[in-house]
Amino acid sequence: MEFKSKILEIKKCEDENNCFRIIKFEKPKDFSYQSGQFLMLACDDFKLRGNPEQLKWSSFSIASAPFQKYLELCIRIFGSDGLTNHLNSKKTGDTVNFKGAFGNFLLKDFKEISFVALGTGIAPLISMIRTLLNNGEKKPINLFYGFRNRCCFLYHEELEQMQKEHPNFKLNFVPSNPESDWDVPKGFVQDLIEKTDFSVPKNEVDFYMCGIPKALDAIKEFLIEKGFNSEKIFYEKW
Ligand SMILES: Cc1cc2nc3c(=O)[nH]c(=O)nc-3n(C[C@H](O)[C@H](O)[C@H](O)COP(=O)(O)OP(=O)(O)OC[C@H]3O[C@@H](n4cnc5c(N)ncnc54)[C@H](O)[C@@H]3O)c2cc1C
Known part of the structure; x- marks a missing residue:
């Protein structure tokens, strides 16, 4: 089904990297989706x-959770000729077209769940985390979040708040290339996973991962080598 919707808010990356947008727009009454799914977006003034x-049309994972009143996307700006760059010119009140929802990257029952987000790969995962916590989930939830620098640490205030309010939610993050005035260890998500004490045996932990294919393949290989269960590793690769 195809929809037209008004943009409610656009949050832009505030440094010179100009690397992401978080776009909120109206959720039509007859649009439904599950956390982890994606939609296809287009603008009337951007043709093939x-x-x-x-x-x-381009695909974007839905970052909002179904219980929220709006739809939210978290978009990395690629190059200068694509739809993501075109979205730069959009402002509150403009309309976008979308269709969906699509995809089978969906939550299943688990004992302990770990999310691995790389950059804007946080999009479908924050939707899942919002849903779980909003539903009162009490089983352990870890987020391993790797990104470039402070500017790319999307949703950090919300994630820190979630950690304060939900003792079962643990935020683990690591920048690969932090700003010189940000005194944190740099590295990769594998470093974070290595240091974590899981509450169930490793082969019972479910992993949900999203990011670029090459990095996800390397992380999957790492997890299997460390004794995690390949049948419990689910991912969305862009
Ligand atoms: C399931 C799924 C979920 C995704 N979720 C996200 C997400 O949440 N966030 C995110 O940032 N990315 C997501 N992506 C990636 C996203 O769909 C785009 O591929 C990516 O944003 C590329 O950006 P772009 O601006 O080049 O986009 P596009 O506009 O999609 O351009 C991609 C290619 O098309 C060419 N192209 C550009 N303009 C035109 C035109 N007018 N006519 C013909 N060809 C053209 C470009 O040169 C480029 O080669 C997802 C992808 C998939 C498959």
């Missing part, structure tokens, strides 16, 4: 190259 009759 070589075919100006057709809109250029």
Whole structure:
């Protein structure tokens, strides 16, 4: 089903990297989805190259959770000629087109759950975390979040608040290239996972991961080597 929706808010990356946007827009009454799914987005003024009759559609994971009143996407700006860059010109009140929801990257029952987010790969995972915590989930939930620098630490205030309010939620983060005035250890999510004490045997921990394919493949390999269960590793690769 196809929808038209008004943009409610756009949050931009505030440093010179100009690397992401968080866009909130209206959720039509007859649109439903589950955490982990994605939608396809297009703008009336951005057509398919070589075919100006057709809109250029791109896929984006839904970062909001179904209980929230709006839809939210978390978008990395790629290059200068794609839809993500075109979204730069959009402002509150403008409309976007979307269709969906699509995808089978969905939560299953678990004993202990670990999320591995790389950059804007946080999008479908924060939707899942919002859903779990909002439903009163009490089983252990870990987030291993790797990103470049402070500017790319998306949702950090909300995640820190979640950790304060929910003793079963643990935020573990690591920048790969922190600003010189940010005194934190740098590294990769594998370093964080290595240091973690899980409350169930390793082969019973479920992993949900999202990010770029090459890095996710390396993390999956690492997890299997460390004794985690390959059948409990689920991912969305972009
Ligand atoms: C399931 C799924 C979920 C995803 N979720 C997210 C997410 O939450 N956040 C996120 O940041 N990314 C997400 N992505 C990646 C996203 O869909 C885009 O691939 C990515 O944002 C590329 O950005 P772009 O601006 O080049 O986009 P696009 O506009 O999709 O461009 C991609 C390619 O199309 C070409 N192109 C650009 N403009 C045109 C045009 N007018 N006509 C024809 N070709 C053109 C470009 O040159 C480029 O090669 C997801 C992908 C998938 C498959």
